[in-house]
Every structure is written in structure tokens, then in C-alpha cells.
Amino acid sequence: MGELSGLRVAVAGLGPMGRGIARVFAEAGAQVSVVDVDAAATARGYETLLAEADPPVTVSTAASVTEAVRDADLFVEAVVERFDAKLALLAEVRAAGNETLVVASNTSSLSIGELGVAFGDPARVVGLHFFNPPTKMRLVEIIRGARTDPEVVERARAWVAGLGKTAVLCADSPNFIVNRVCRPLYYESQLLVTQGMTPEVVDAAVKGALGHRMGPLELLDFTGLHTHLGSSETALREFGDPRYRPIPLTRQLVRAGTTGRAAGRGYYDYAAGKPRQAQAAVTRSPESAADGQVHVYRAVDCTPADVAAVRELAADRRVVVDSSAGGWVEHLPPGVGWLRLHRHGEQTFAEVVADEVAGIAPAFDAADALGATSVPVLALPGLVVDRLAHTMVNEALTLVEEGTAAAADVDLALRLGMNHPVGPLEYLRDTGPVEVLAGLRALLTGFGDPRYRPAQLLVRQAAGSRRG
Ligand SMILES: NC(=O)c1ccc[n+]([C@@H]2O[C@H](COP(=O)([O-])OP(=O)(O)OC[C@H]3O[C@@H](n4cnc5c(N)ncnc54)[C@H](O)[C@@H]3O)[C@@H](O)[C@H]2O)c1
Missing domain, CATH: 1.10.1040.50 (N-(1-d-carboxylethyl)-l-norvaline Dehydrogenase; domain 2)
Structure with missing residues (x-):
């Protein structure tokens, strides 16, 4: 007996998403009816669905959308991603006269609020954004339109749980969370x-x-x-x-x-x-030239004090700067190496700056001596990893700040939807807001592009952590 036995679900659109969605509901014990644009397309989609279904599932076909939704509790549309197509379909569903039906859209980009208004009863319209393939991906983003009834959202949550999947809640905002x-x-x-x-x-x-x-x-x-x-x-x-x-x-x-x-x-x-x-x-130098006596100078920034400290250390030993701050392209003292170390689980990974144009020779030997696997990168602000990680954290914070989703849901969504080992806000907690803010400000200075404008929530968090 599945978790959703007794639930009657109609699914429209038998592309890869609709077929997968129909299967997961059927596997959970729901009574599923499927329909595509006409009888021939429905028959084709149904055949494909049965052929793909492992384990086998029981679903039925409907002659029309009207027939499919007449006695259903939930309607899921997974038709082609065009507003006009969804609009015409929703008009048909409304005309079928089932006044208790919950209408869910699997849209990736359209507004749930707008679809709700087009349907004529926005309180009953909700987004159920499955990931591809729905049979394997555990995450479902539940999108609540501005006028979606909270009770409908709660029912959607219960159904997603009944599928054995994890729901995250998201406001009706472009691109949703992931x-x-x-x-x-x-x-x-x-x-x-x-x-x-x-x-x-x-x-x-x-x-x-x-x-x-x-x-x-x-x-x-x-x-x-x-x-x-x-x-x-x-x-x-x-x-x-x-x-x-x-x-x-x-x-x-x-x-x-x-x-x-x-x-x-x-x-x-x-x-x-x-x-x-x-x-x-990924490179590893064949011979380690360094004898293990590498002094690593970790610097979030490249201040005159950092530069002076590195110069002093380099007077009598091998020094590498561990930093992604773009300022080092101009201020790296002669003979000093530049890399950025990242620890991921047991592994150490190094971005090693190797930039002929900027006259920076790669310190692969030092990376080797530190037991790191390395890639050669150009001397660009933020190098590769911090630039990507910090801008992602900033986007996640912007989303939380504007109320699109809660921090815990953002992390869950990225872990389940993208298989990231840690969510962006967990990454922020590990790294600290001061360092992420410094990274973004350096990118903003280096490139002069509003892409790197820090979220005010990040600025406030960094201030709070400095005070606290
Ligand atoms: N493909 C993905 O990775 C992915 C992931 C998440 C969400 N989505 C969304 O899911 C939806 C479907 O995606 P897909 O990739 O399966 O689409 P698809 O274009 O491959 O398939 C759409 C199906 O809908 C049918 N259709 C069109 N109009 C119809 C109507 N009026 N009634 C019944 N069936 C109709 C088409 O014949 C086709 O079989 C889209 O909204 C898409 O944005 C897709």
C-alpha cells in the first residue's frame, strides 16, 4: 500500500518530465491518469512510460484533459514550456468544473501567480517543480504564488512527502531556488x-x-x-x-x-x-623541488602590511602566498609563489597561479610539498574557486534577504538538486561573512561590474561578526 493510495492524480504532457512525474505518483500508490495533446500522442507517451517504468507501474490514459481532471484531486501539468500552451490547457481544466481540484505546474520559468490568474482561481494553483529525472531526483521545489491558498501549499507538501521526496518552499520568483x-x-x-x-x-x-x-x-x-x-x-x-x-x-x-x-x-x-x-x-609536478620547508602566508587581502610581511619572510626562506586577492598580481614580491589552497574532505587542492603575461611562475613544487593536487590558473581577481563560491553565496543571501526562500531550504535545495556537498549558506558559515565580503569587494574593485555588488545582508552579517 503506497503512501498516496486513494489520491487521484491527472498528469498532462508526456514528455520526459510528465512521464517521470506520473511514474513517481503511481509508485507511491496514487491512481494516475495521463493525457497528451491528442489520442495518438497520449498512446505514444503511455507506451514510452510503460517501457521506461522499472518497477512496472499502473497508470491509465484519458481521452481528454476534461475527462482526466473530472474526478481528480490533483492535476499536474508538464506540457511544453510556453505560456500560451499552458494558458489554453488551464482554460480547459477550469471548464471541466472540478471546483476542489488542486492545479500544479511543473514550469521552470513561468510565474505561478500569472498562471493562477489565467486559470481563474489563483488560490488553487501551486508550482511543483520536479527535477530531471523525476524518478531519481529527490528534490521538489514548491512554488507558492502570491495568492496560492496556504492550505494548498500544505497539501502539496504532504503529497511530496508521500512521494518520498524532499520539498523546499519558494516564493514565486524567477528561476526559483536552484x-x-x-x-x-x-x-x-x-x-x-x-x-x-x-x-x-x-x-x-x-x-x-x-x-x-x-x-x-x-x-x-x-x-x-x-x-x-x-x-x-x-x-x-x-x-x-x-x-x-x-x-x-x-x-x-x-x-x-x-x-x-x-x-x-x-x-x-x-x-x-x-x-x-x-x-x-589537474597537474602534479613529477619531482618535488621543495623540501617540505615551504612557508605558507595566508592572506584574505593584499594590504601593504601583508606585502611587507611576505617580503620579510621571503628574505631567508621559500614563501608562497595563499590568497585569491587580485592585488597580488601587482604586489607579489620576486621569488614568492602564489597559490590558493582549498581543503575538501581529506584532500588538499591548490589553484596555482601560472601567468606568463603577468610574469608569475607557477609554484607547483610548493603545492606538491603541501600534498596538494593542483590546477594552473591565471592571475585574475578571486582566481577561479573563490570567485565562483563567493558570488554563489551572495546570490543565495540575496534570495534569503528578499524572502524568496529560507536559508535552510536554500542549502537543502542545492545539496539535493545539484549534489553540492555543502549548501551556499553552510559554506558561508564555514568561511565567515568577513572573508566572503572581502572577496566580493575585491571582485567589484577588480572588474567594476555590478555582478559583484554584495547583498546588504552580507554586509550586515560581516559587521555583526566583527562586533561580536
Ligand atoms: N526537461 C527538464 O529538465 C525540466 C526540468 C524541470 C521542469 N521542466 C518543465 O516541465 C515541463 C515539461 O518538460 P519536458 O521537458 O517534459 O517537455 P517536452 O516539451 O519534452 O514535452 C511536453 C509534452 O507536452 C505535450 N503537450 C503539449 N501541449 C499539451 C496539451 N495542451 N495537453 C497535453 N499535452 C500537451 C507535448 O505533446 C509533449 O509530449 C515544462 O514546463 C518544462 O519547463 C523541465
């Missing part, structure tokens, strides 16, 4: 490519230092650059904030038809077989 917090990850990784870094190095640094399963550029290729461009444009339009503007390189790649893995080419070339693994960018 896609919003990951925006800087995508923007910054692409900007790094435009500033001279290779996709292999960027992805290797993120995987090695932050423990992400896929690098951001691999992920962009997987999702499709056109999809990313679309959600960037939505974010820019809806928030009216220049920090969300798309990267020119994304547009160029989309215009050239090189939109990622499905197209055969994006940031990586898939035509010639598997792309070179990002991990290939």
Missing part, C-alpha cells in the same frame, strides 16, 4: 573563459576544490546553452538588474548553433567522441 543560486556559477565560469582560462581548468578547479560532480561548463553543455541564455534573459528582464545580463560568448555560441552536448559542440567538442576529461587539467 537555478537562481547557480546563476553566478554559470556566468562566472563563462567569463573566466572570455578572460583567457580554458574550460578544462575551470571545471577541474570547481570539481577539485568544491566537490561538485560536474564542472559548470560541462553542466552548461549538458543543459544546453540556449536554455541557459533563455533563463538569463528572463532573470535580467524580471529583476531589472544588470548582474543577470547574459555573457556575450553565450550568445555567440548559441547563434553559431554550438549549444552544447546535444548539438555535438559547446564549450567542449563532442563530435570527436568523448571530450577531454576536465580532470586532465
